[in-house]
Amino acid sequence: GVISPVSRTRRKNMSTQTISKEINLSQIKTAADQLNSTENILHSLNSGFVIHRVGQVSYDFLSEARTFAQELQGYMNMQLKEKATTLVYEEVLGNYGYMHWLVHMKTPSDYGQLLEMVDHDEAFQKIYQDDRLPQRGGGNWERMFVQGSFKENILVPQHGFAKEALDEKEQGLFTTAARHQLPNSAKPFLDTSSAGAILLRTGQAKYECRDLARYYLSEWQAYINKVAPGIITSSQFEEMWGSQDTLHMIVHLRSLADYTILRNLEIEDAGLIELMKKPRAEMNGEVVPWGGLFEASTLSDKVLLPISAQPHEG
Helix, strand or coil: CCCCCCCCCCCCCCCCCCCCCCCCHHHCCCHHHHCCCCCCCCCCCCCCEEEEEEEEECHHHHHHHHHHHHHHHHHHHHHHHHHEEEEEEEEEECCCCEEEEEEEECCHHHHHHHHHHHHHCHHHHHHHHCCCCCCCCCCCHHHHECCCCCEEEEEEECCCCCCCCHHHCCCCCCCCCHHHHCCCCCCCCCCCCCCCEEEEEEEEECHHHHHHHHHHHHHHHHHHHHHCCCCEEEEEEEEECCCCCEEEEEEEECCCCHHHHHHHHHHHCHHHHHHHHCCCEEECCEEECHHHHECCCCCEEEEEEEHHHCCCCC
8 A cells, every 4th residue: 555655844743543554464474474383483572582694695596595594494493393483584675685584582592402403403404405506507505695694693672671570571581572662552563473574773872871772762662662553563672692782673564665654753753753852961061862872874774574575586
């Protein structure tokens, strides 16, 4: 459906009344469509941490890389079952040909089972080592991806600013799940399995303002979640075993078209504009809003679709 932009001449609080409902929900593909079963799966709102792995596909082998990614994902989910759920996405706004794996786990100790599978599971190794390009000169996954392009980050749900009680932390989780960042209500929430598209927003907080930066993101997402329930659900994560104070927002969108809604909220919604203009810190004798809490040029947005949502030929 077409999302009509809000008139720039009339700034006002947006609500679900002003958000288009014309999207055909039955046509939206989600990462849950990649799974044989959605029972007891882990996702962004109920897991203890998320492994975010990304690799650059060689453009000539996009179709083969999608097939490889789905086979690898299917085997991992079958073997690891309730220990981990892997979902696969393709970057559609950002770098062309980037493939993303989100591996949702309860605790870092479960990562050992993945390593065991990589080192000793013959069926898993076969997926990696088989000739996947017999008609194109031969080669396995290594030929399909750009060498040195694979990177991994560990994303842990932000905690401390949420209103969770200590007894709300699920037994066996590394930390309190991101679900507890959201208000307790019957309103629907999107997660990495149920969203039609995902925005990954990342920024490097200034060390002297790192707690204020976390608090600003907490306020920002609380507003977004309130005004667009079931359309946009934001959750906050922090990078672990990586760059200190690199903060991540996983913003779950009902569909790719709803990225426009988020953009319009940030530009046109009076309440959100007021929140973003709010003085946050005094630096060098000047009171600065949220932008002064982050290192310059470090904020980036990447929009992902589940790979099943964009089938095309290689």
